[in-house]
Amino acid sequence: MPRAFKTCALLLLSAACLWLNPPRAQAAQPALTITAETDKTTLGLSDSLTLAVTVTSNGADVPEPHLPSLPNFNVYSSGQSNNISIVNGRVFSSQVYSYSLTPRFVGQATIPPITLNAGGRTYQTDAIQITVVPAGRAQQSATRQTKAVRPVRARPARRTSGQQQSQQDALSEEETAFVKASVSNKNPYVNEQVNLTVRFYTAVPLMGNPQYTPPTLHGVLSEDLPPVRTGTETINGRAYNYSEIKSALFGAVSGKADIGPAKVQYQPRTDDMIDPDMPDFFQRFFAQGLSGAQSRETASSPLALEVKPLPEEGKPAAFSGAVGKYSISSSVDVKELKTGEALNLIITVSGTGNLKTIAPPKLPDMPNFRVYDMVTSLNMTKSGDLVQGSKTFKTILIPKASGLLTLPPVQFAYFDPSDSSYHSEETRPLQIKVSQGAPQAQPAVYASSGNPGASVTTLGEDIRYISENKPRSPLSARLQAVNALGRANYIPLALFALSALIVLVRNSGNNDQALLKFRKAYSSAKTPAGAAQKFFAAGQTAQGAAALSEAMNTYLCGKLGCPLGSLRLKEIEERLKNASAQVRPETIERLDKLWQELELLRFAPSQADGARLKQLPDDMLELFRTLDKELRK
Structure with missing residues (x-):
């Protein structure tokens, strides 16, 4: 196939692909990665492990990962940390989410892949295999080894079945296990931390760890x-083991806030000690296996909070809703720079309270700087049952003038519930030394350094703004009108490619005379065949026979690519068979019969049947159509 033909075919295919999938202008999606790791892969039933999920992104907005269902663990969030850096105007962030996992059963457990959806794509971590062993297995093994070297002692007296049943009957289901919930403060301020404590008490051994369902919350x-x-704790003279779970609550709005029941599912073990010498040992052994797997559920009583609004009296102008105890600081990454360069202003709010709700502090008026949007990072811990940490705000500043410039203090206000009053903090002013860079042919901007008599120099604008209201030129208007047509713009390209393909196909056929004769053999033979039919209708048998011979010669010469004057019928038939394996024997027989009739007609025209003469041209053309199908290239 000629190279031009291939090129045109590829062009047509490309046009079709563009039509089906037109390019769309899309905003560049930030590159994301997500990983997960645990601090241990083997732990006891009474232990816990830490799961850390790290998400990195080339942007400030880091989506939160989605934890899959973990039926083999009780899961608690233990904090998060975020690190954001700005390099040459590009933002890079890394967020670490920490979770505490407590196993519920002994055996192999799997932490399935943790997923994250962003930009229409799904990212996921690898699965993590965890092995859970019985609690205190090492100590139990050591105890068994110690007992093996001790002298055999007398077996203690056995408890009778009646004694065991009497002890079980002494404990009702409510006394066997129950849940208590309490709060540290029933009348907090809005956004003040209140600790919810849920304790699950049990007086009997359990099969595995219980499953905890936190209470439903409204308004917090x-x-x-x-x-x-x-x-352990003694209640009404009876010893109980307990598991304690704590949560920090923050009232979202003033008024009543409801805390629903906390629920626990557990599996108590009965007949914990069965003596093999007891007469009903097998009956009690199998009964224990069946009854030990029965699940029960217990729940705490619901609670309510009466959340107080924050006082209006004494509220500072800089207050934005922060409740707790905080401090604020600021810094810059460079203190000396040239005109046209940028610096990062970093403001950090640290303390205890609901850090997630802290809004960016309002920056003071800085006429000597161009200020860009802030990006936020959060580092939160929960030590000592207090939500604490820091929240960092970063922004880019570009000086508009050279000299000794001052970044004024940034103010921050918060409400302290411990003394029911507002407090205000502010950062220290920062001095920035700006020297003049390369001059630019732009409007000059003058700025004061803040010191009387200090020298003031000028510098050019580092950013040129785009005029959005500038009138469009006629050419721009036409281009936008063409762009609005969408996929219709690809129609001319497709038509051009199709036309070029047709021309190339025709030219390639014209350049190959043998191929051209092969394809036009039937149409070339139709003309003399039609003339023969007219001759036969006029009674001119000899002329009609000559016309049919010309039609046969034209067709076979075009298909076989050789002159037929010197070829016999058998040679023609062999060439047809060699030309294509699709030529059937029935077709060869029809050609042989028609050839014999034509020879008889040429040499003995007076013996021809008139009815047969009228049918002969049609039979010949029908034979040619059959050969066309069987010799198709």
Whole structure:
């Protein structure tokens, strides 16, 4: 196939692809990666592990990952940290989400892939395999080894079945296990931290760890306060083991806030000690296996908070809703720079409270600087049952003038529930030394350094603004009108490619005379065949026979590519068979019969049948059509 033909075919294919999938202008999506790791892969049933999920992005907005269902673990959020850096105007961020996982059963457990959806794509981590062993297995093994070297002692007296049943009957289901919930403050201020404590008490051994379902909350925000605590407590003269779970609550609005029941599902073990010498040992052994797997559920009583509004008296102008105890600081990454260069202003708010709700502080008026939007990062911990940490705000500043410039203090106000009053903090002023860079042919801007008599120099604007209201030129208007046509713009390209393809196909056929004769053999033979039919109708048999011979010669010469004057019928038939394996024997027989009739007609025209003469041209053309199909290239 000629190179030009291939090129045109590719051009037509490209036009079709553009029509089906037109290019769309899309905003560049930030590159994301997500990884997950645990601090251990083997732990005891009474232990816990830390799962850290790290998300990195080439942007400030880092989406939160989605944890899959973890039926083998109780899951608690233990905090998060965020690191954002700005390099040459590009923002890079890394967010770490930490979770505390407590196993519920002994055996192999899997943490499935953790997913994250961003920009229409789904990212995921690898699965993590965890092995959970019985609690205190190492200590139990050591105890068994110690017992093996001790002398055999007398077996203690066995408890009778009646004694065991009497002890079980002494404990009702409510006394066997129950849940208590309490709050540290029932009348907090809006956004003040209140600790919710949920304790699950049990007086009997359990099969595995219980499954905890946190209460439903209305009007409050919640943060987990891991880890899970355990201990013992005597209630009404009976010893109980307990597991304690804490959460930090923050009232979202003033008024009543409801805390629903906390629920726990557990599987108690019965007949914990069965003596093999007891007469009903097998009956009690199998009964224990069946009854030990029965699940029960217990729940705490609902609670309510009466959230107080923040006082209006004494509220500072800089107050934006922060409640707790905080401090504020500021810094810059460079203190000396040239005109046209940028610096990062970093403002950090640290303390205890609901850091997620802290809004960016309002920056003071800085006429000597161009100020860009802020990006935020959060580092939160939960030590000592307090939500605490820091929130960092970063922005880019570009000086408009040279000299000794001052960044004024940034103010921050918060409400402290411990003394029911507002407090104001502010950063220290920062001095920036700006020297003049390369001069630019732009309007000059003058700025004062803040010191009387200090020298003031000029510098050019580092950013040229785009005029959005500038009238469009006629050419721009036409181009926008063409662009609005969308896919219709590809129609001329497709038509051009199709026309070029047709021309190339025709030219390629014209350049190959043998191929051209092969393709036009039937149409060339139709003309003399039609003339023969007219001759036969006029009674001119000899002329009609000559016309049919010309039609046969024209067709076979075009198909076989050779003169037929010196070829016999058998040679023609062999060439047809060699030309294509699709030529059937029936077609060869029809050609042989028609050839014999034509020879008889040429040499003995007076013996021809008139009815047969009228049918002969049609039979010949029908034979040619059959050969066309079987010799098709």
